[in-house]
Amino acid sequence: MFMTLLKKELREQRRTHRLLIFLAAFTLIGLLSPLIARYTPVLLRSIPDLPAGLAELIPDPSIKDVVDQYLKNFSQIGLLLVVVLTMGLVAQEKERGTAAMLFSKPVRRATFVLGKWLASLSSLLAGLALAAVGCLLYTYILFEPLPVADFLALNALLAVFLGVYLTLALAGSALARSQSMGALAAFVLVVLVLVLGSVPRLGDYMPGQLLAGGHALLMGGSFDAWPALAGSLVLAGLALLGACLFIEREEL
Amino acid sequence: MIRVENLVKTYGQVRALDGLNLRVEAGKVYGFLGPNGAGKTTTLRILSGLARPDAGQAWIMEQPVAFGSAPLRKMIGVLPEEPAFYPWMTPRELLRDLTAPLYGMSPADSARKTAALLERVGLSSAADRRIGGFSRGMRQRLGLAQALVHQPSILLLDEPVSALDPAGRKEVLELIDSLRQQATILLSTHILADVERVCDVVGIIHHGRLVIEAERESLLERYGVPVIEVESEGALQAWSEQAGSLPGVEQVSLANHTARLRVKDAATSLPAVLQSIIGQGLPVARVEIVRPSLEDVFLRLTEEAPQQ
Numbered sequence: 001m002f003m004t005l006l007k008k009e010l011r012e013q014r015r016t017h018r019l020l021i022f023l024a025a026f027t028l029i030g031l032l033s034p035l036i037a038r039y040t041p042v043l044l045r046s047i048p049d050l051p052a053g054l055a056e057l058i059p060d061p062s063i064k065d066v067v068d069q070y071l072k073n074f075s076q077i078g079l080l081l082v083v084v085l086t087m088g089l090v091a092q093e094k095e096r097g098t099a100a101m102l103f104s105k106p107v108r109r110a111t112f113v114l115g116k117w118l119a120s121l122s123s124l125l126a127g128l129a130l131a132a133v134g135c136l137l138y139t140y141i142l143f144e145p146l147p148v149a150d151f152l153a154l155n156a157l158l159a160v161f162l163g164v165y166l167t168l169a170l171a172g173s174a175l176a177r178s179q180s181m182g183a184l185a186a187f188v189l190v191v192l193v194l195v196l197g198s199v200p201r202l203g204d205y206m207p208g209q210l211l212a213g214g215h216a217l218l219m220g221g222s223f224d225a226w227p228a229l230a231g232s233l234v235l236a237g238l239a240l241l242g243a244c245l246f247i248e249r250e251e252l
Numbered sequence: 253m254i255r256v257e258n259l260v261k262t263y264g265q266v267r268a269l270d271g272l273n274l275r276v277e278a279g280k281v282y283g284f285l286g287p288n289g290a291g292k293t294t295t296l297r298i299l300s301g302l303a304r305p306d307a308g309q310a311w312i313m314e315q316p317v318a319f320g321s322a323p324l325r326k327m328i329g330v331l332p333e334e335p336a337f338y339p340w341m342t343p344r345e346l347l348r349d350l351t352a353p354l355y356g357m358s359p360a361d362s363a364r365k366t367a368a369l370l371e372r373v374g375l376s377s378a379a380d381r382r383i384g385g386f387s388r389g390m391r392q393r394l395g396l397a398q399a400l401v402h403q404p405s406i407l408l409l410d411e412p413v414s415a416l417d418p419a420g421r422k423e424v425l426e427l428i429d430s431l432r433q434q435a436t437i438l439l440s441t442h443i444l445a446d447v448e449r450v451c452d453v454v455g456i457i458h459h460g461r462l463v464i465e466a467e468r469e470s471l472l473e474r475y476g477v478p479v480i481e482v483e484s485e486g487a488l489q490a491w492s493e494q495a496g497s498l499p500g501v502e503q504v505s506l507a508n509h510t511a512r513l514r515v516k517d518a519a520t521s522l523p524a525v526l527q528s529i530i531g532q533g534l535p536v537a538r539v540e541i542v543r544p545s546l547e548d549v550f551l552r553l554t555e556e557a558p559q560q
Contacts, residue, residue: 004353008338011349015340097336101398104300104330105354106322248320251303 002111009119018085018120022127025081029073030131034138037065063143067154067218070135071211074158082124082162083190086169089116090247091182100252110244117170117240121163128159147218154214157225160232164207165190167236174243193235205231253278253436254299254406259308261294261460268294269305270460276453281432283451283468284440285550291460292440293333296408299438300330312406326355329404329435333411335395339384343375343394346383347401355402362401369397374423388415396424400431407437413446425450444550456550478518480525482511483538491534498524512542 013019041058044050090113093099103109132155139146172186197206204227213225254276261269269291276282286292297303299310301321310317315324337346344366352362370376373393378386383394392415399407412428413421428437429450441447447454448468455465464471482488482495492511496504500521503514515521518541529536 001354004350008350011345012338012340097332097334098338100302100332101336102354103302103320104325104328104332105351106325107354108322109320251319252297 001107002115005107005111005115006118009115010122013119013123019123019126021081021085022123023130026078026124026127026131027134029078030070030134031138033070033073033135034066034142037061037069038142040065061143063139063146064219066135066139066143066146067215071154071158071215074131074162075208075211078162079165079190082166083169083186085123086120086166087173087183087186088179089120089170090173090243091176091179092173094176094252095178103252109247113170113174113240113244113247117167120166120170124162124166125159128155128162131155150218153223154218157210157214157229160229160236161207161210164193164232164236164239167239168193171239171243174247189239204228207232207235253280253313254282254438255311256295256299257309259295259298259310260306261291261298261303262306267460269298269308271308272457272460272462274455274462274465276436276438278436279432280452281428281437281439281450283447283454284438284457285442285444285447285454286440286457287442290457292442292457293410294460295457296330296332296410296438296440299408300328301325326402327404328406328408329399329402331392331395331399331407331409331412333414335391335398337383337386337391337394339382341383342380343370343383343397344379346394347397351398351401357402365401369400372400372427373397374420389417389420392416393420393424396427403434405435407431407435408440409437410440411442412439414441414443421446478515479542480513480515480518480522481538481540481542482513482525482529482534482536483509483540484511484534484536485509486535487532488534491529491532494532495525495528498528500524 038061041061044058090099093102099112102112132151136146136148136151168189169186172184172189173182176182176185193206194208197203197208203209206228209225209228210232213223213228217223254274256272256274259269259272260267272291272295274282274284284292284295294303298305299312299317301317301319301324304319312324313327317324341350347369348359348362348366352365353359357365367376367379370379373396375390375393375397378390383391386394392412396409396412399409407428409428413424416424425446428439431437432452439446439451451468453465454468454471456463482491484491488509488511489506492504492506495501495511495513498513498521500516501513502516505512505514513521513525522541526539529539
């Protein structure tokens with residue numbers, strides 16, 4: 001039964017172009033990050049009437065700038081995209097009536113939620129894989145090779161980071177009966193976690209620290225964001241469990 | 253086969269079901285009749301496992317209906333009032349790749365059954381078209397197909413023909429009729445002609461309670477109220493206004509040059525009606541004692557049923 005629902009969700013990801021959007025948008029982020037890092041100083045130096053001496057102050061770009069740009073783009077545009085593409089997944093089915101059609105069949109409701117989660121995560125990971133390849137390639141062309149193993153580790157952490165917000169958005173969608181309320185619930189949950197990330201001590205366990213940890217790893221330092229990794233996995237697990245339990249009990 | 257005892261369901265201030273009791277015997281087509289808002293859809297949602305009753309219990313094939321119970325749903329096929337589908341899917345994909353596998357059917361059986369069902373409901377030519385472009389009638393046919401894919405023992409049909417044209421209605425009712433040996437059918441509708449056509453037993457629900465439940469013919473015999481029809485091209489309006497005060501006349505309605513007089517006893521009231529017609533000089537084309545219809549029974553019983 002789970003495989004049947006998962007196949008249906010994967011087909012839906014393709015037919016509704018969610019997969020295409022993930023692939024295209026993430027690939028673009030992956031390709032543009034090294035480009036932006038490489039040519040932003042050039043653009044700045046080419047500003048007419050730039051005060052004397054200022055051009056020399058603009059540092060030459062390095063792969064550190066690539067990684068900074070990559071993480072910044074994903075933590076902003078990437079995160080927004082993940083939330084927007086996920087926030088209506090469950091609520092839309094309830095609003096449309098297809099959830100009731102499914103639940104009148106011998107379907108475990110939790111399986112319905114898990115299928116959606118896994119299919120969405122698959123699209124995200126596929127997009128992230130293309131982004132990583134694109135970034136590696138363009139960084140190699142424009143700068144120098146990135147340390148592949150550490151860059152892949154960074155992307156694994158990025159996958160966890162985005163995966164947490166994807167799960168939160170899905171949970172928000174599961175709590176609502178309409179797409180608009182699903183969107184609101186998704187954004188409330190996401191913003192709550194983002195805000196908690198800035199609370200001292202507590203922030204160490206929030207997903208935001210994963211990116212800092214991955215960045216440090218790539219720059220030759222050690223990875224010390226283990227609390228954030230544990231906290232992120234627990235947060236995602238709780239969100240998914242909460243979504244499943246809510247759907248199991250909800251009347252349609 | 254289907255048994256409901258003292259079912260209660262409340263939505264806020266609205267008591268949708270108020271101690272509903274009904275029983276559907278195996279192999280019967282049960283017409284679940286009631287006006288809009290009577291509680292028909294709520295009953296079907298509880299039987300489908302989509303809603304929980306506030307009180308009471310339901311059984312399907314002697315197994316208690318539990319909210320969210322997956323095993324029980326293997327035995328039932330459900331057609332909701334407005335079947336909803338994924339617009340990006342085709343009927344073939346819906347039945348073969350999603351619905352049939354959910355009931356544990358093999359790929360070969362799913363494919364074979366899909367082709368047969370699409371033929372049966374008249375959607376073969378649209379089998380590979382996206383459902384998003386379907387008319388309401390086509391979606392209703394597809395809804396019936398998805399309810400039948402696993403050959404259920406119990407069919408719960410909520411307004412199965414409401415969106416169909418007369419030809420489609422006839423086809424689907426004939427299909428439902430052909431299923432009576434294979435399944436026990438609970439058919440919810442407000443269209444009396446459909447009930448008259450296919451149902452063995454009629455249960456009339458009003459304000460969340462079963463007002464009456466009986467074999468269709470027995471219902472007409474026991475509760476059918478005789479009606480005297482007077483057809484005239486003359487001053488029928490004026491005559492019908494005073495006809496209401498004739499002895500034994502309970503109600504007078506007027507439509508299409510015909511006055512319908514609901515009477516307690518046709519034999520007693522007819523002489524008075526004829527005398528009144530002659531006395532008023534009303535030119536008549538027809539005066540007839542009409543066999544009561546299910547509509548007459550339904551209207552009478554729902555008017556007389558106690559309200560909360």
